[in-house]
Amino acid sequence: MRRTWVPALLGVLLLGVGITGARSAGQERVVVSVLAERFSFTPSEIRVLVGVTLELRVRSDDTMHGFRIAGHGVNVAVPKRRQGEAVVEFVARTAGRYRFECSRLCGAGHQFMHGEIVVVDPDAND
Ligand SMILES: [Cu+2]
Structure with a gap:
């Protein structure tokens, strides 16, 4: 078992807390740790309720990466690990x-390094 599963699990736990905390009001801030x-990216799908301010804390477990949300500035x-x-x-x-994606060429699988924020x-009915 590689040691990366612990922060990944933490991210999922934080996400669960975030969704619960977001139900009450409009100006809620949800903090999610993302591991690159x-x-x-882990988690690769981040769900929040509309109206929430999402704070993503992105860190790397290896080399430098980038984090871009296209069309949102x-x-x-x-930075690299640690x-x-x-x-x-x-x-x-x-x-x-x-969609979010890595914006720094980081190796052969760089193009597959992406995820989604689902608001x-x-x-809504649908
Ligand atoms: Cu990359």
Whole structure:
């Protein structure tokens, strides 16, 4: 078992807490830890309710990566392992799916390194 599963699990736990905490009000802040490594983000799907301000704390388990949310003015460098984290804020104004991806060429599988923020409107019919 590689040691990377512990932070991955933490991320999932934080995500669960975030969803629960977001139900009550509009200006809720949800903090999610994201682990970047060749060639994935964990968690790769982040669900929040509409109206939430999402704070992503992205850190790497290996080399430098990037974190970009195309079309939303977000593109930051993720420092290499143990060199800190990148903090990204994303306000979930509209329900939908927002792709994020690695923006720094990090090896042969770089193009597969992406995920989604899913913004859910609990009042929508569909
Ligand atoms: Cu990359």
